[in-house]
Amino acid sequence: MENKPLEGILVIDFSQYLSAPSASLRLADLGARVIKIEKPQTGDNCRSLYFSNLVMNGESSMFHAINRNKQSYCADLKVEDDRKKVYKLIEKADVVMHNFRPGVVEKLGIDFDTVKSINPGIVYAELSGYGKEGVWKNKPGLDLLLQSISGLTQLNGNDGAGPVPIGLAVVDILSGAHLAQGILSCLYRKVTTGKGGRVEVSMLESALEYQFESVTCFHRDGGKPTVRPKSNSAHAYLGAPYGVYPTKNGHLALAMGSIPVLGDLLGCPALKNYETPQSWFDKRDEIKDILANHLQTKNTADWLAVLEPADFWCAEVMNWKTLFDKEAFKILNMIQEVSMSDGYKFKTTRCPIQVNSGWLTSEIGTPKLGEHTAVIQKEFSL
Amino acid sequence: MLPLEGITVLEFAQFMAGPSAGLKMADLGARVIKIERPGSGEAGRKIALKNIYIDESSMVFHTANRNKQSYAADLKDPNDLEKVKKLIAKADVMTHNFRPGVMEKIGLDYEDVKKINPRIIYGVVSGYSAVGPWATKPGQDLLIQSLSGFVNLTGNESDGPTASGLATSDIFTGVHLVQGILASLIKRSKTGVGSKIEVSLLESTLDIQFEVLTTYLNDGNKLPQRAKKGSAHAYLDAPYGIYKTKDSHIAIALTPLNELAKAIGLNLPDEYKNKDTWFGKRNEIMQLISPVLEKETTAHWLGIFEPLDFRCSDVFTYEQLFKTEGFKAIDMMQEVETTDGITMKTTRCPIRIDGKKIFNRKSAPKAGENNALIEKEFNL
Numbered sequence: 205m206e207n208k209p210l211e212g213i214l215v216i217d218f219s220q221y222l223s224a225p226s227a228s229l230r231l232a233d234l235g236a237r238v239i240k241i242e243k244p245q246t247g248d249n250c251r252s253l254y255f256s257n258l259v260m261n262g263e264s265s266m267f268h269a270i271n272r273n274k275q276s277y278c279a280d281l282k283v284e285d286d287r288k289k290v291y292k293l294i295e296k297a298d299v300v301m302h303n304f305r306p307g308v309v310e311k312l313g314i315d316f317d318t319v320k321s322i323n324p325g326i327v328y329a330e331l332s333g334y335g336k337e338g339v340w341k342n343k344p345g346l347d348l349l350l351q352s353i354s355g356l357t358q359l360n361g362n363d364g365a366g367p368v369p370i371g372l373a374v375v376d377i378l379s380g381a382h383l384a385q386g387i388l389s390c391l392y393r394k395v396t397t398g399k400g401g402r403v404e405v406s407m408l409e410s411a412l413e414y415q416f417e418s419v420t421c422f423h424r425d426g427g428k429p430t431v432r433p434k435s436n437s438a439h440a441y442l443g444a445p446y447g448v449y450p451t452k453n454g455h456l457a458l459a460m461g462s463i464p465v466l467g468d469l470l471g472c473p474a475l476k477n478y479e480t481p482q483s484w485f486d487k488r489d490e491i492k493d494i495l496a497n498h499l500q501t502k503n504t505a506d507w508l509a510v511l512e513p514a515d516f517w518c519a520e521v522m523n524w525k526t527l528f529d530k531e532a533f534k535i536l537n538m539i540q541e542v543s544m545s546d547g548y549k550f551k552t553t554r555c556p557i558q559v560n561s562g563w564l565t566s567e568i569g570t571p572k573l574g575e576h577t578a579v580i581q582k583e584f585s586l
Numbered sequence: 587m588l589p590l591e592g593i594t595v596l597e598f599a600q601f602m603a604g605p606s607a608g609l610k611m612a613d614l615g616a617r618v619i620k621i622e623r624p625g626s627g628e629a630g631r632k633i634a635l636k637n638i639y640i641d642e643s644s645m646v647f648h649t650a651n652r653n654k655q656s657y658a659a660d661l662k663d664p665n666d667l668e669k670v671k672k673l674i675a676k677a678d679v680m681t682h683n684f685r686p687g688v689m690e691k692i693g694l695d696y697e698d699v700k701k702i703n704p705r706i707i708y709g710v711v712s713g714y715s716a717v718g719p720w721a722t723k724p725g726q727d728l729l730i731q732s733l734s735g736f737v738n739l740t741g742n743e744s745d746g747p748t749a750s751g752l753a754t755s756d757i758f759t760g761v762h763l764v765q766g767i768l769a770s771l772i773k774r775s776k777t778g779v780g781s782k783i784e785v786s787l788l789e790s791t792l793d794i795q796f797e798v799l800t801t802y803l804n805d806g807n808k809l810p811q812r813a814k815k816g817s818a819h820a821y822l823d824a825p826y827g828i829y830k831t832k833d834s835h836i837a838i839a840l841t842p843l844n845e846l847a848k849a850i851g852l853n854l855p856d857e858y859k860n861k862d863t864w865f866g867k868r869n870e871i872m873q874l875i876s877p878v879l880e881k882e883t884t885a886h887w888l889g890i891f892e893p894l895d896f897r898c899s900d901v902f903t904y905e906q907l908f909k910t911e912g913f914k915a916i917d918m919m920q921e922v923e924t925t926d927g928i929t930m931k932t933t934r935c936p937i938r939i940d941g942k943k944i945f946n947r948k949s950a951p952k953a954g955e956n957n958a959l960i961e962k963e964f965n966l
Contacts, residue, residue, distance in 0.1 A: 209769035209781070222797070234769040253840070255801045255821035256808075257865050269800035338915020344839075348818050349899035352828065352837035355907050359751030361741055367828050367835050367901045369818040370750045371739030371810075377794050379936075381761040386937040388768035389589035389614045395775040401589060402940050409936035412918050415752060416933045420649045421635050422904045423919075423931040429903060438728050438749040441635035448732060448747050455747050457732035460633070485637055512723075519729035521747045523738055523809055524802055532720035538792055539803065551803040553796045556789035557766040558715075560782050 208235025208564060213391065216241060216294055217274070218302035218314060220248045222347070222373055223407065224331040225270045226380035227387065228301060232273040233555035233564050236299075239275045239580065240571070241290060247276070247573040261548040263570070269552055272542050273566045278574030281312040289586040290314070294322050296584060298394070299387055301329040305345075306336045316402055327390040329403040331383050336404070345407050347373035354411035355430070359418060359440050363432040379410035417441070434489045436496055443485030444478075444492050448521060454504045455521035458511075463491060469510050472498045537563060544569035588615025589939060593771070596621055596673060597654065598682035598694075600628040602727070602753050603787065604711045605650045606760035607681060611767070612653040613935035613944050616679070619960065620651065620951070621670060624658040627953025640928055643950060649932055651950035652922045658954030661692045669966040670694075675703050676964055679767055683711035686721050696782045706780040707770045709763050715786040730755040730787040736795060739820050743812045759790040814869045816876065823861075824868035825875055828901060831884045839897035843871065849890055850878045922949040 213236040217228040225240075225248070232238045242248055250267045258265045277293070279286040294300055300319050302309055309315040309330075316328050333345020343349070351357055351369045361368030383405045390401030412419060418430065421441050432440045436447035438457070445458040445466055458466075463484050467475030474494045478484060484491065499507060504520050511518040520526075527533050540554045548569065555564040580586065593616040597608040605620075605628075612618040622628050627643070630651075634644035657673070659666040671694075674680060680699065682689060689695040696708045710716070713725015731737050731749045741748030766783035774780055792799065798810065798821055810820035816827035818837070825838045825846055838846070843864050847854040857863065858871055879887060884900055891898045900906075907913050920934045928949070935944040960966065 207773075209766075209773035211773075212776075213772075230765060234765070254823075254865075255797065256805065257862065258801055258805045260804055265801040265804055266797045268804075269797045334912060335916045338912055340912035340915070343899070343912075344895070344897045346839040346897045348826065348828075348837050348839040349897060351818075352835075352901040353899050353907065353912075355902055355904045356752075357828065357837075357901055358903050361745070361748055361751075365741075365745075366830070367837075368741055368748065369828060369837075370754070371741070371812065371817065371820050372795060372798055373819075374750070374754065374794065378758070378761070381758070381765070382936050385610060385614070385761065385764050385768065386939065388765060388772065389937075390939065392768055392771045392775070393587070393589040395772055399587075402938075404938040404941070405936060406916065408912075409916055409918055413933050413936040414754075414757060416649050417635060417646050418752060419904065419919075420645060420930065420932040421638060424638055424640075424645050425636060427905060429905060432751065436746075437751065438731075439751045443637075446728065448728075448737065448749060450746060455732070457728050457737075457747075457749070459726045459728045482637060515724065517724055517726045517729060519733045521732045521737060522735060524735040524799070525807065525809065527733060527735055530719075532714055532718045533788075535718040536715055536789060538789060550800070552800040553792055556762050556785060556793040557769075558784040559766065559770065561784070 206560065209559060210235035213237070213299065214297045215239065215299040215301065216297045218304070219331065220303065221250045222266070222270055222376040223380045224301055224303035224383055225250070226377050227384040228274065229270055229272070230381070230384045230555070231387065233566070237275070239277050239293070239576070240271065241277050241279055242573055244278050244280050244574070251573065260550055261544060268550060268570045271570045272552060273568045274571060275576040275580065276571035276574055277580050278577045281314065287313055289581065291322050292586050293580070293584055294319055294326070297323060297326060298391060299327045299329060301383070301387070303331040306332065306341050320400065325394060325398060325400040327387055327394055327401050327403065329383055329387045331379055332406045334408045335406040347376045350375040350407045350411050354408060354415065356411060356415060358430045359415070361432065362437045363434045375407050375411045378414050379405050379407045382410050433492060436492045443481070444488040445495055447492060449496050449499045451499050451504045451507060452502055456499060456504050456507055457519045457521055459517035461516050466516065469514050469516060470498060470507065540565050542567055542569040545572065545575060588944070590615035593617070593678045594619065594676065596677045596680040598680060598684070599711060600683060601630045601633065602650060602756035603759040604681050604683045604763065605630060606757055607709070607763040608654060609650055609652065610760070610764050610935070611679070613946065614937070614939070618654040619956070620654050620656045622656055622658050622953045624660055624954060627656065627658070631953070640930055641924060641926060641952070645930065648922070648930055648950045652932065653946045653948045654951060655956040655960070656951035656953055657957055657960045661694070667692070669961070671702055672966050673964055674699055674706065677703065677706060678771065679707045679709065681709040681711065681763065686712070686716045700780070704779060705774060707767050707774065708780065708782045709767050710782070710784045711759060711763060712784070712786045714788045716784065725787045727753045727755045727787070730791050734788060734791040734795070736791055738810055739798065741812060742817045743814045755787045755791045758794050759785050759787050762790050762793070813872060816872055823864035824871035827872060829876055829879045831879055831887060832881060833883045835901040836879060836884045836887055837899050837901050841896045841898065845894070846875070846896065849894060849896070850875070852878050917943060920945045921947065923947055924949040925952070925955065
């Protein structure tokens with residue numbers, strides 16, 4: 205297999221939890237060497253943050269998912285000797301990253317100015333909750349809070365359901381992805397010009413850019429409140445049929461399309477009264493009612509058999525079990541097995557990016573806390 | 587100097603995933619030229635939210651395509667195709683999201699393009715990847731959310747599958763495309779050779795579920811169970827969720843239940859004192875907390891919780907958010923303007939480079955708006 209694109213890049217990662225660590229996971233997937241700097245005894249707090257009480261080899265499933273293919277180096281930055289060693293490591297690094305609350309890196313001696321004085325060509329990346337200025341700068345940056353504060357919870361679910369957050373840490377993951385984009389763009393500049401750079405991302409800014417369509421719409425539309433459809437909602441600003449509908453034996457998703465055409469295909473004459481795209485938006489609640497009643501009369505497969513040949517945008521709603529049984533999923537080899545140094549193996553997803561028709565995979569599992577401290581000290585003569 | 591200054595991107599991609607990638611590269615300093623069919627331009631110009639248009643193109647199109655140029659060319663016309671090939675010879679990156687087979691027919695698939703320009707980074711977006719029985723199925727955001735399991739994570743137990751009300755699959759796919767392209771540009775600076783990058787909506791939507799999927803794959807394949815009420819994450823302990831208050835709602839993230847109970851004056855029954863019950867018994871526990879929180883306003887509870895450093899916050903609408911000092915402090919909005927002088931308020935790039943926010947006033951181009959300029963500049 206050919207070299208991965210970031211081979212030779214060294215990333216020193218002080219971050220914890222999910223946001224920035226998901227960025228360094230991607231850099232690792234793309235071929236960079238990522239060294240987590242963890243505090244002695246506890247390490248990254250995510251190690252003990254459990255999902256449904258699942259413990260995998262002594263640590264949380266979440267930690268394993270985020271930190272495979274990385275190395276762990278233990279250091280207490282409040283101890284002079286430890287700090288000096290970390291500085292020597294920073295001298296050799298291409299990227300330094302962290303997600304501490306404002307003020308912490310200054311105390312730990314790894315703020316931008318200090319790091320830049322050690323390594324002027326460094327790409328220094330930081331991820332915060334709400335930016336470093338303003339009244340919210342010290343608020344805790346947790347995914348659900350950012351979803352709640354940014355208006356995101358008003359976009360999901362039906363009208364009348366109250367705020368509905370997305371059921372995974374989407375803002376953490378997106379802000380991490382933006383951090384990776386910023387790091388990569390500065391690494392490009394570094395390898396072509398020698399100039400280092402500073403990258404800053406906040407979860408709040410990422411959450412708002414994520415909503416760029418609806419935020420722009422809100423302003424353009426004179427500040428009218430966000431109103432979700434009464435039922436079968438999948439988007440507050442789109443007309444019928446856009447939504448998810450129960451069928452006799454499951455659920456069917458319908459994206460954008462002509463309502464009269466849909467009426468013809470489904471044998472539902474009542475839909476033919478809605479002729480204009482304007483009416484598909486203005487009357488979406490009544491159209492969705494008609495559709496919902498009609499779609500319940502047959503199985504999902506029956507509807508797909510009519511809609512798919514007509515190229516109408518539709519899909520069967522699946523769970524992981526049904527999806528994983530499909531040939532189309534199996535052929536993707538989306539699940540990989542990784543092993544830890546003690547032989548513990550677990551399954552996880554692989555990087556979603558394909559390079560030159562090959563998947564970026566790695567068999568390296570999660571590091572134990574401080575697993576690589578001795579090796580790294582020797583290698584870098586710390 | 588923005589990091590991608592000097593990079594030229596040719597964007598054949600349409601709709602949202604590919605163009606959102608082009609937008610990010612433009613914001614980071616690249617020059618992005620959309621290659622569009624003459625007249626109507628890319629299909630995304632006609633995709634509208636609330637039927638809102640800015641000019642002959644929708645507001646959504648302007649949101650995803652600001653800060654770009656447009657070159658109109660009919661790829662089926664040999665003369666136009668020759669000109670596009672000349673452009674390709676000078677470009678660093680190109681992106682497209684045609685269904686498998688289309689670029690092969692035109693003569694612009696990676697193998698062809700590599701001969702014109704071996705340094706190019708060739709980015710492809712698809713619905714389900716280029717292989718397998720779904721390769722030619724239409725890949726659209728809601729459809730991918732629906733079949734990837736993502737819709738089973740949001741909402742309460744008795745709700746049906748609940749999609750995220752925005753183009754989550756498109757946006758993450760675009761983000762992953764940028765990551766692949768930039769990594770390949772870095773590699774190119776060492777090897778002198780370009781790469782082909784492929785992303786799909788399906789793989790990207792599975793990737794964002796990586797934590798919960800890893801849990802599923804290692805806990806004996808238990809499907810996600812959403813909480814009965816106030817659900818915010820299928821896999822997290824009580825009290826994680828959104829609760830009603832006297833005047834609004836409050837979001838409570840990772841906060842130890844015993845400390846929360848103490849702060850709200852709730853006598854936690856002995857059976858819930860052990861941390862191990864906070865996941866299994868979360869419905870019962872959330873049902874105990876809810877009526878207490880509903881008795882007072884959000885401000886009242888935040889006044890108690892924030893000094894204790896609990897992970898909690900208001901739940902805002904856009905209207906409420908945009909009035910806050912916290913929002914104003916980040917300067918997130920910018921005004922963009924078309925060549926006709928039509929202005930629109932939209933978000934800026936969320937990434938700050940070298941301590942600076944990135945703004946750009948240029949709105950989306952009309953189809954073919956920059957043909958004369960580009961033909962002259964590149965001697966087409």
